[in-house]
Amino acid sequence: xxxxxxxxxxxxxxxxxxxxxxxxxxxxxxxxxxxxxxxxxxxxxxxxxxxxxxxxxxxxxxxxxxxxxxxxxxxxx
Amino acid sequence: xxxxxxxxxxxxxxxxxxxxxxxxxxxxxxxxxxxxxxxxxxxxxxxxxxxxxxxxxxxxxxxxxxxxxxxxxxxxxxxxxxxxxxxxxxxxxxxxxxxxxxxxxxxxxxxxxxxxxxxxxxxxxxxxxxxxxxxxxxxxxxxxxxxxxxxxxxxxxxxxxxxxxxxxxxxxxxxxxxxxxxxxxxxxxxxxxxxxxxx
Numbered sequence: 001x002x003x004x005x006x007x008x009x010x011x012x013x014x015x016x017x018x019x020x021x022x023x024x025x026x027x028x029x030x031x032x033x034x035x036x037x038x039x040x041x042x043x044x045x046x047x048x049x050x051x052x053x054x055x056x057x058x059x060x061x062x063x064x065x066x067x068x069x070x071x072x073x074x075x076x077x
Numbered sequence: 078x079x080x081x082x083x084x085x086x087x088x089x090x091x092x093x094x095x096x097x098x099x100x101x102x103x104x105x106x107x108x109x110x111x112x113x114x115x116x117x118x119x120x121x122x123x124x125x126x127x128x129x130x131x132x133x134x135x136x137x138x139x140x141x142x143x144x145x146x147x148x149x150x151x152x153x154x155x156x157x158x159x160x161x162x163x164x165x166x167x168x169x170x171x172x173x174x175x176x177x178x179x180x181x182x183x184x185x186x187x188x189x190x191x192x193x194x195x196x197x198x199x200x201x202x203x204x205x206x207x208x209x210x211x212x213x214x215x216x217x218x219x220x221x222x223x224x225x226x227x228x229x230x231x232x233x234x235x236x237x238x239x240x241x242x243x244x245x246x247x248x249x250x251x252x253x254x255x256x257x258x259x260x261x262x263x264x265x266x267x268x269x270x271x272x273x274x275x276x
Contacts, residue, residue, distance in 0.1 A: 032155055036089035040155045044094050044148040048101065051144035059263055066270050 083239050087156050094152050095242065100250040101145045104257035106213075108138030109178075111261065113206040116199040128195035129272075131202055132185060133264040137257055139178050146171065157223055165223045170212030177205045 032039045082092045115131035118124070149168075150160045163169060184201055188194035217224060 037155055038090040038093075040091045040152060041093045041097075043151055044097050047147045047151065048097055048144045051140075051147070055140055055260065059260075059267065062267050062271075066267065066274060069274050 082242060091152055091156060092242075094148065096245050096249045098145065098148045098152060099246070100253040101141050101148070103250045104253040105138045105141040105145060107254045108134050108141060108257050108261060109206055109209060111258075112138060112202060116202040116206075119195050119199040120203075123192070123195075125191060125195050128199060129268050130265060131199065132182075133268060134261050135178060135181060135202065137261045137264065139175065140260075141253075141257060142171065142175060153223075162223070165217075166220050167213060167217040167222050167224045170216050174205075174209040174212050177208055181205055 032043070082090070085092060112131045112134035115127045115134060119127040119131060153162070154160050161168060181198060181201055185194060185198045188197055
C-alpha cells in the first residue's frame with residue numbers, strides 16, 4: 001500500500017516538475033541560450049568561416065590583379 | 078568515438094568554443110613570432126626579402142585576430158554577459174597590441190626608401206612583438222582576469238582543461254597553426270610575383 005502511495009507521489013511530482021521549471025526560470029526569449037548555448041558555438045564557427053572566406057577573397061583579388069597585369073604585358077608584345 | 082565535455086554552469090556547451098577561439102589566437106601568436114624572427118633576420122642580413130616576409134606574417138597574424146576578437150566578443154556576450162569589458166586585462170592588451178601593429182603597417186607605408194623602410198619597420202616590429210607578449214601573455218597573469226588560466230596561474234593548468242578536451246584541442250592548435258602557415262606562404266608567393274611584375 002505504501003509503495004503505491006510512493007509511486008503515485010513520485011509520478012505526480014515528475015508530472016509537475018516541468019511546470020515548475022517553466023515558472024521558476026526567468027525565460028529570456030533568446031534562442032542562443034537554448035540547448036546549453038550550443039548555438040553560440042555554431043555562431044563562433046560561422047564567424048570563423050566568414051573570416052576565412054573574406055581573407056580568401058582578398059588573396060583571390062590580389063592574384064587576379066597580377067594576372068591582369070601579366071595579360072596586359074603579353075598583349076603589348 | 079564519443080567526446081564529452083565537462084558540464085559547467087554558465088559555460089554550458091560553449092566550452093566547446095575552446096576548440097575554435099583559442100587555437101585562432103595561437104595561430105596569431107605563431108604568425109607574429111614568424112614576423113618577429115623575419116624582422117631579426119632583416120636586421121642581420123639586410124635582405125629585403127625577409128622584410129617582406131615579416132610584413133606578410135604580421136598581416137596574417139593580425140588577420141587571425143579578427144575572427145579571434147569576434148568569436149571572443151560573441152562568447153563573452155553569452156557567458157560574461159557583455160560584448161566587451163575593460164575590466165579584463167587580456168581584452169585591453171589585445172586592443173592595444175592591435176593598435177601597435179596597425180601603426181606598424183602605417184609606418185611601412187609612410188617610408189619611401191626600401192632599405193630604410195626595411196630597417197625601421199624591422200626595429201619597430203621587434204618592439205611591437207615584445208609589447209604584444211607583455212600585453213597578452215604577462216599582464217593578464219599579474220592581475221585578475223576573466224580568462225581562465227590567468228591571474229597568477231599558468232595557462233592550461235589541470236583545472237582548466239579536461240583531458241578529453243585536450244585530445245581535440247591540441248590537434249586543433251596544430252591544424253590552425255599549419256593553416257596560418259599555408260596562408261602566409263600564399264601571400265609570400267603573391268609578393269614575389271608582384272615584385273617581378275614591378276621590375
